[in-house]
Amino acid sequence: MEMNIETSRIPDPFPCQVWEPADMEEAMMIKRQYGANAAFVAGGTLLRTQWEGGIVSKHEHLIRLDTIADLRGIDESDQHIHIGALTRLRECGADMYIANHGATLYEACRHIAAPSIRNQATIGGNIASAVGDAIPALLVHNASLHWADIGSKVDLIQQDIVDWLDVVKSGRRSLDAILMGIVLEKQSTEHQQEITFFRKIGRREAFTPSLVTVAFRAMVDPLGHFSQVRIAAGGGSGIAMRLSRCEQLLEGNRYHAEMITSIALLASEDFVTYSDPFASEQYRQQTAGNLLAAGLWESIHSQIERR
Amino acid sequence: MKTTNTTWQATVNREHRELQIDPSRRLLDIIRGDLDLTGTKVSCEIGRCGACMVLIDGEPVNSCLTMAYQCAGKEITTIEGLHGEHEDQLHPIQEAFLEEGGFQCGYCTPGMIISTKALLDQNPLPNDHEIKEGLCGNLCRCTGYGGIMRAVQSAATKCQQQDTQLPTQQQIIR
Numbered sequence: 123m124e125m126n127i128e129t130s131r132i133p134d135p136f137p138c139q140v141w142e143p144a145d146m147e148e149a150m151m152i153k154r155q156y157g158a159n160a161a162f163v164a165g166g167t168l169l170r171t172q173w174e175g176g177i178v179s180k181h182e183h184l185i186r187l188d189t190i191a192d193l194r195g196i197d198e199s200d201q202h203i204h205i206g207a208l209t210r211l212r213e214c215g216a217d218m219y220i221a222n223h224g225a226t227l228y229e230a231c232r233h234i235a236a237p238s239i240r241n242q243a244t245i246g247g248n249i250a251s252a253v254g255d256a257i258p259a260l261l262v263h264n265a266s267l268h269w270a271d272i273g274s275k276v277d278l279i280q281q282d283i284v285d286w287l288d289v290v291k292s293g294r295r296s297l298d299a300i301l302m303g304i305v306l307e308k309q310s311t312e313h314q315q316e317i318t319f320f321r322k323i324g325r326r327e328a329f330t331p332s333l334v335t336v337a338f339r340a341m342v343d344p345l346g347h348f349s350q351v352r353i354a355a356g357g358g359s360g361i362a363m364r365l366s367r368c369e370q371l372l373e374g375n376r377y378h379a380e381m382i383t384s385i386a387l388l389a390s391e392d393f394v395t396y397s398d399p400f401a402s403e404q405y406r407q408q409t410a411g412n413l414l415a416a417g418l419w420e421s422i423h424s425q426i427e428r429r
Numbered sequence: 430m431k432t433t434n435t436t437w438q439a440t441v442n443r444e445h446r447e448l449q450i451d452p453s454r455r456l457l458d459i460i461r462g463d464l465d466l467t468g469t470k471v472s473c474e475i476g477r478c479g480a481c482m483v484l485i486d487g488e489p490v491n492s493c494l495t496m497a498y499q500c501a502g503k504e505i506t507t508i509e510g511l512h513g514e515h516e517d518q519l520h521p522i523q524e525a526f527l528e529e530g531g532f533q534c535g536y537c538t539p540g541m542i543i544s545t546k547a548l549l550d551q552n553p554l555p556n557d558h559e560i561k562e563g564l565c566g567n568l569c570r571c572t573g574y575g576g577i578m579r580a581v582q583s584a585a586t587k588c589q590q591q592d593t594q595l596p597t598q599q600q601i602i603r
Contacts, residue, residue, distance in 0.1 A: 127449060128447070128463065129448070129450075139432055140452040140498050152430065166495075166496055170496070171494070180453075184453060237562070238476075238566045239491065242494065329565040
């Protein structure tokens with residue numbers, strides 16, 4: 123059948139070449155060749171908004187990551203859950219392995235952006251942005267990240283997410299690295315109950331970028347003692363962090379009502395964040411404390427009601 | 430090493446289309462600029478408002494964030510591709526938006542209807558929370574959300590009353 127191929131009437135003022143590497147080596151080779159003129163692209167949702175907002179100039183070369191095999195999908199082993207970096211947020215927010223062993227991440231992925239964005243955006247892109255809302259959730263699940271980076275050959279690196287965030291904060295992050303996957307630890311819940319929650323506050327009720335996010339995970343034994351407490355806060359364009367003093371307040375102790383006010387105050391003191399035209403640093407700190415206290419109170423009381 | 434072909438092809442509202450374009454061109458620009466399908470609207474251009482919502486293989490996607498290579502070879506449905514049993518009839522969702530006053534200026538309406546189509550295809554009888562979640566990526570600057578909520582509820586009922594689930598992607602684009 124004869125096909126009529128039309129030419130675009132409005133030529134793109136900044137055309138770019140889109141590369142389809144078959145594997146990591148090819149992707150790295152293209153990046154090495156074009157350097158800062160080339161960008162890796164997964165779902166591309168953040169990249170497009172950055173181009174549109176003039177935050178970064180349009181790249182002359184795009185290196186697709188979706189053409190590389192094995193970067194998508196979720197697998198379970200005895201001790202870990204492995205999530206391919208190109209797994210879409212929608213899939214992460216619907217996956218039963220993640221729901222069972224990464225409940226906070228599961229919740230986070232269900233609250234990032236709108237359904238249409240989650241159909242396209244990937245978990246890897248959310249993390250690689252360094253400010254994605256999945257990051258606080260990954261902090262409480264002791265996640266590690268698997269990267270490929272440019273060396274004399276392709277170097278494969280496994281890195282605890284806390285260490286990676288330290289590198290980001292210090293400004294020493296490699297912009298040439300490709301996130302390949304995320305590994306979550308499975309945790310034994312024998313004789314204990316796991317409490318998890320993820321809370322997000324934005325500038326309005328509907329889908330909006332976050333101002334503050336809080337993630338919580340802990341085990342509670344039958345006598346009400348907390349253990350393995352992990353608490354993290356982030357949101358907006360701030361770098362997420364663990365709230366160590368809040369964790370220490372609960373660790374090994376039994377729940378009592380005064381903990382709620384104490385943890386709210388501690389969180390607002392410990393959370394390192396920033397001011398912008400939409401929200402002051404103080405507002406974000408106080409909000410983090412309130413989200414944490416409210417989440418803890420709700421979780422404990424729903425546990426009591428279930429007994 | 431391979432680069433993406435500049436010949437883009439996809440099925441748009443049941444019709445096979447081929448274009449010579451930059452593979453990073455926005456789907457929004459292809460639809461409106463190259464294919465003259467101007468029912469899909471341009472607004473925020475950063476994926477926040479949903480005015481440019483289309484279906485790609487039945488899933489709602491912001492066409493302002495989608496590049497040509499990401500939708501090549503796929504089935505794309507714009508607001509012009511929705512209709513009732515016959516091509517000159519309104520789709521039950523479109524009827525519901527008209528009857529319930531689910532629009533004021535109407536600029537957000539194509540995106541709202543596309544998101545509603547995706548929602549009801551997945552969940553034929555959504556509750557209020559599910560409707561809000563399904564449409565949370567669509568903004569109405571006139572703030573006519575009351576009418577929009579009623580329209581989605583009514584659309585769900587209409588489709589149920591027809592004793593069929595909403596037509597599938599293949600049925601709609603006939």
